[in-house]
Amino acid sequence: NAGVTQTPKFQVLKTGQSMTLQCAQDMNHNSMYWYRQDPGMGLRLIYYSASEGTTDKGEVPNGYNVSRLNKREFSLRLESAAPSQTSVYFCASSGRPSTGSRTDTQYFGPGTRLTVL
Amino acid sequence: GENVEQHPSTLSVQEGDSAVIKCTYSDSASNYFPWYKQELGKRPQLIIDIRSNVGEKKDQRIAVTLNKTAKHFSLHITETQPEDSAVYFCAASIVGGSEKLVFGKGTKLTVNP
Numbered sequence: 159n160a161g162v163t164q165t166p167k168f169q170v171l172k173t174g175q176s177m178t179l180q181c182a183q184d185m186n187h188n189s190m191y192w193y194r195q196d197p198g199m200g201l202r203l204i205y206y207s208a209s210e211g212t213t214d215k216g217e218v219p220n221g222y223n224v225s226r227l228n229k230r231e232f233s234l235r236l237e238s239a240a241p242s243q244t245s246v247y248f249c250a251s252s253g254r255p256s257t258g259s260r261t262d263t264q265y266f267g268p269g270t271r272l273t274v275l
Numbered sequence: 276g277e278n279v280e281q282h283p284s285t286l287s288v289q290e291g292d293s294a295v296i297k298c299t300y301s302d303s304a305s306n307y308f309p310w311y312k313q314e315l316g317k318r319p320q321l322i323i324d325i326r327s328n329v330g331e332k333k334d335q336r337i338a339v340t341l342n343k344t345a346k347h348f349s350l351h352i353t354e355t356q357p358e359d360s361a362v363y364f365c366a367a368s369i370v371g372g373s374e375k376l377v378f379g380k381g382t383k384l385t386v387n388p
Binding site: 189191198199200201202203206208216248252253262263264265266267268269 | 281284307309311317318319320321324364368374375376377378379380381
């Protein structure tokens with residue numbers, strides 16, 4: 159199992175450009191999450207999806223949109239990037255026990271380092 | 276909503292010493308408390324977790340204690356090694372049907388050889 163994968167690993171955007179961050183998991187998890195990590199701020203939830211077809215806002219949703227394409231994939235879109243969105247973005251998933259995984263445990267992807275100039 | 280406070284923000288110890296990181300939470304209904312370790316440039320990885328029906332849990336050199344009355348939980352690392360150097364995050368579950376977590380701001384642990 160690859161676990162949680164994210165693309166791209168790095169991205170540089172100019173202010174106003176748009177892009178989509180991709181996330182996929184192969185653990186048959188129901189729930190998926192997008193976080194951003196800034197120095198000294200910990201991990202802050204942007205959006206989450208409790209199941210296919212449902213999404214909900216987290217702590218810092220402004221400037222972002224998400225799409226739960228299917229059970230495996232959860233994408234994060236920046237429609238008009240701003241310098242304040244420079245951050246490291248992590249996708250995570252959690253779900254009912256499957257092949258030994260535990261309910262509530264969140265497994266993280268490798269992250270995307272985004273710089274907006 | 277749930278709020279998680281984590282202290283200290285930085286911690287420096289000598290190799291072989293113990294390290295303790297403390298977190299407090301605000302929602303008495305929270306029932307799941309994981310700890311994550313994040314090495315520089317890497318993803319957060321679960322190192323230990325505890326549920327509200329347990330007061331203490333150990334895994335080799337790592338232990339977590341939970342005081343539900345005081346609404347705080349702590350991570351204890353004994354016999355620290357340089358490879359324990361990392362940022363550690365605590366988290367608490369948000370009650371209400373979802374599987375969301377609220378994270379503390381992190382503790383940067385440095386173990387000096």
